[in-house]
Amino acid sequence: MLIKGARQLIGPFSWPPGSRPFPARPFMRLPLPSLPIPARPSQFCRQLASVGALPQLTKDRYPQVKRGSFSKLEQTHLQFFRDLLGSNRVITDEDECQSFNIDWIKNVRGFSQCILKPKSTEEVSKILAFCNNNRIAVCPQGGNTGLVGGSVPVFDEVVLWTGQMNKIINLDETSGVLVCQAGCILENLETFVGDSGLMIPLDLGAKGSCHIGGNVSTNAGGLRLVRYGNLHGSILGIEAVKADGEIIDCLSTLKKDNTGYHLKHLFIGSEGTLGIVTKVAIHCPSKPNAINVAFLGLKSFDDVLKTMKQAKQQLGEILSSCELIDEASLGLATGHLQLKCPLGVYPFYMLIETHGSNNEHDEEKMNTFLESIMADGLVEDGTTTNEVSKMNNIWALRERITEGSTHEGYIFKYDISLPTENFYSLVPIMKERMGESAKVVCGYGHIGDGNIHLQVIVNEFTQDALNKIEPFIYEYTSKLKGSVSAEHGVGFRKPKYIHYSKSPEAIALMKELKTMMDPNGILNPYKVLPS
């Protein structure tokens, strides 16, 4: 196991400056390492995807999936794209295409021979109108940080990459509304609105690479949904291009607008299969004056649940994150990425964060909460801090688990919503089920929202391993009325499993919508909809 090695890096006790000790009870505390703020995992995404052993071609690994009756790319098609975009925004070099063909966790690989890099809505509109008329399949791609193979081609689809649509259009500081193109990188937007005292109501590990258009198209959830809600609530407006090239302008910047059907929601979470999002308007709340983080070690899942309940009650309106990390998940981050953990070894860790407007009030609420969980004997050890670099170090332990996992082997990754009391139940069941065939079985995620990320890591992909996991994991989730895709979406890997979470009538309605919006099926084929 990795964990032991990682633990040896941790030195003896001393209080890191800026950290506040837990009141009232002595803890065994370990120093926070003074590392530079770690690079976000997502900054590695494209590199990771293109280096090392190539994953098997998707068409070979999943031979049951058949190429649709789309046109093969011809020189006349390429000429149209070059006339429209110029040669340097039409990529056909095989090596250059490679990183757009592979997802960053190396689960799937397509073989597109053409990457298009439009800069404007009008260019997207002309590309789609042409592709629709010529029956050319299109795979929209943003930061390519998805985890279900939704953003890479399955066969030879043309990739429409949004990275050059990266302009900020307007920020209204009074109302807190940001309008920008779909290809803006989430972290860049965060920095931009931060200068005006605002924040983006979405944060996730991949923020250094992911595009806001991709976030919206996949209804990304992330680390602070417990406080700032989901994108259906905070996206005020969307401009999108339909498969036939028609531009749908619903780019309202108003908090309230009940003039007819709420069309923007067709594009939130439909993973580019109903249209390509080109611009978004986002409501940005005020940046908190005070941020506090507590990192806790706990001995049982029952204690985790009780601690969460107290966090919700006592931290109330300032609770901005409530995350769980199990021992094995932490080991993947500490073992492979030289990250240090400030606590000893425990079966469970919780990361609890507050965002508030008054640091004195927030610290008091946090201290009261910590005192109360200590008095109840719910935590074994913990540290709390409001120093930026230390908070980043703690957050890295949570955010870089996926990155650490890629060094361990082939990842079977599941993103599941379960009723709170059953949140962790799948992990021990899967551990037993996999036995020696898995290197690691671990679980972590957004317990505050009932969303666990379960990973089964093996040396390399085998059908046997897959058969041990699926469909069992989905059947289990379905029985508990959970969701087989909480926040990662359906993409390529899950269409055949959505019936575990959606009724036949709902799936039929999805298909009717798809037929209405994209009658030729050119937009992101083989994704989302079951065949």
Add this chain to the structure above:
Amino acid sequence: MLIKGARQLIGPFSWPPGSRPFPARPFMRLPLPSLPIPARPSQFCRQLASVGALPQLTKDRYPQVKRGSFSKLEQTHLQFFRDLLGSNRVITDEDECQSFNIDWIKNVRGFSQCILKPKSTEEVSKILAFCNNNRIAVCPQGGNTGLVGGSVPVFDEVVLWTGQMNKIINLDETSGVLVCQAGCILENLETFVGDSGLMIPLDLGAKGSCHIGGNVSTNAGGLRLVRYGNLHGSILGIEAVKADGEIIDCLSTLKKDNTGYHLKHLFIGSEGTLGIVTKVAIHCPSKPNAINVAFLGLKSFDDVLKTMKQAKQQLGEILSSCELIDEASLGLATGHLQLKCPLGVYPFYMLIETHGSNNEHDEEKMNTFLESIMADGLVEDGTTTNEVSKMNNIWALRERITEGSTHEGYIFKYDISLPTENFYSLVPIMKERMGESAKVVCGYGHIGDGNIHLQVIVNEFTQDALNKIEPFIYEYTSKLKGSVSAEHGVGFRKPKYIHYSKSPEAIALMKELKTMMDPNGILNPYKVLPS
């Protein structure tokens, strides 16, 4: 004017017990009346609609709207309904039908001769399948508290009333998720979840009558959107019945569920034209431990804007309402409904409310905020309280304006979103435009969300008065990129104006959706979609 008469009711200065004086500066303060908690306006809705002078039949007032080619109701149809529901849930008595035919602000009147009262989703399904097969038009109706004529028939549509679908199905106290039928009255739900320390994240003046299904179908906004967000964010699941009777079960109770298209949003805000909502799952946040209300008198709109900005900054995460009432609007509540105002006469009033988990912290934040706006000379007078009966009395001044207005004459009522700096600009413009022809021109509403309710009240409806207001008011709103319906929806009265806020392509997509979901157009015809 009413205002003078109302003011005479106010007695000399004394501090009401439980109110906290503004710190640091003496104010001229007036006592809060010790009235019982006033009845909600909505409790009067159905009575108001059915008593007094009847409004003109819609078909006569708007002769340009032609009856669709739907079947006329026949005895065989009635027999089917009676066989399905029993005689006592099929209303055909003319007097009994009356209140279902008139909206409560007496703007529109249909002449339905049949009211159906299903109790279950299955009954709704059978009714719609039958109506679809027999081309019978259906008008869904909940609490009938809408303000745009969306919930009453235009001609002889069968009314499907949800009032007997009023069962609570489940409340999960740990996750805070309530599942209930569509006909539950909002206030009843509030009381029910309140017993478990939770609250419904929606509150509006009509809560004593409105049904949650109607709230969802109209994407109701209400008084606390600034804090708890909109229904697209807080509705977790929906069960709805399509025009052909098919039941779409998207009744997820999970906070995160990205398994395919987010179909529930088709039904949120489409005003019963795409399907009839039969069940909802709502995320209920914790009930606040502390509620504080401040009621302020201000001399200019510029001061209102500055006060709002400071409220957002200083009250941050606990700000739960930020409402504006102008002098004339307040006069309608105090003059007609024996409500008393604790402050003197000012051009503007603001109601600012906080919801928080720690009263000491919240009071400190509120006091700091009040001190700061006083030091800046932004408010002329004010009172603050956390006593329930006094908070209710203050809230009644805001919530009962519409009810008071019905006593004044015929109301032309507009519900508009405008950029904050232009929020109030329409009121003086309309006042000048109407001149002597209007009894009252006033504005009030949710300034925290940029949503104003503008009223022009005349002795009785005249086409001349209407022509003075429309389309001018919509053209003005459109020029400022506002919304011609912020929260009330489109209903019967606004379809021809939605092009002021929606592009032709978006309207075309709405029509495609309608054709797909309801090819015979039986669901709430003449509403929402422009002809």
